[in-house]
Amino acid sequence: MQRDNLRSSGRPGPRIAGADLKVGPCLFVMVLSATLIACVRAVPRLSANGEVTIAPMVTSHCSDCHKRSVSDALPNALAVFDLDKPGWLAGIPSKHLEVEGAFPARLLPFADSKTAVKLRAVLDAELQRRRQAAN
Numbered sequence: 001m002q003r004d005n006l007r008s009s010g011r012p013g014p015r016i017a018g019a020d021l022k023v024g025p026c027l028f029v030m031v032l033s034a035t036l037i038a039c040v041r042a043v044p045r046l047s048a049n050g051e052v053t054i055a056p057m058v059t060s061h062c063s064d065c066h067k068r069s070v071s072d073a074l075p076n077a078l079a080v081f082d083l084d085k086p087g088w089l090a091g092i093p094s095k096h097l098e099v100e101g102a103f104p105a106r107l108l109p110f111a112d113s114k115t116a117v118k119l120r121a122v123l124d125a126e127l128q129r130r131r132q133a134a135n
């Protein structure tokens with residue numbers, strides 16, 4: 001009853017109607033921005049996920065020389081990658097990650113067939129990410 005009275009009297013209707021109009025476009029902009037941010041960040045994220053996937057394997061076989069916090073780590077090895085630096089996978093030159101590259105060649109002898117498949121998938125995704133980033 002009271003609502004009708006408000007409308008017919010020319011005064012603004014229930015407040016909720018006005019609130020909907022303001023929240024709608026605002027939510028749309030927020031969802032749109034979140035989607036755009038997610039897309040822009042998807043490229044580096046791929047590399048980070050792959051890194052996390054293979055980190056246990058790489059750490060257990062390569063950290064003696066390729067991890068700065070290990071006392072015997074070698075400067076020339078750290079120049080190629082340093083397991084203490086997040087983003088270490090992204091810094092390894094592509095030629096070392098390719099099928100015949102030094103990175104899989106050194107790790108594969110330690111990998112069972114399932115781990116080998118996982119390693120190859122991560123390295124392929126990383127190389128693919130770089131090709132896309134270069135375009």
Ligand code: HEC
Pocket residue numbers: 058061062063064065066074076077080096102103104106107
């Ligand atoms: C005993 C020390 C040592 C260990 C362990 C080691 N590396 Fe290295 N690595 C080096 C050094 C030193 C270099 C720098 C190049 C050089 O002097 O031969 C290097 C270079 C590399 C390179 C660059 C290409 C090349 O051959 O120079 C890759 C890729 C690499 N290492 C991967 C690995 C991986 C993967 C592991 C673990 C399976 C590993 N390394 C374990 C010492 C080591």
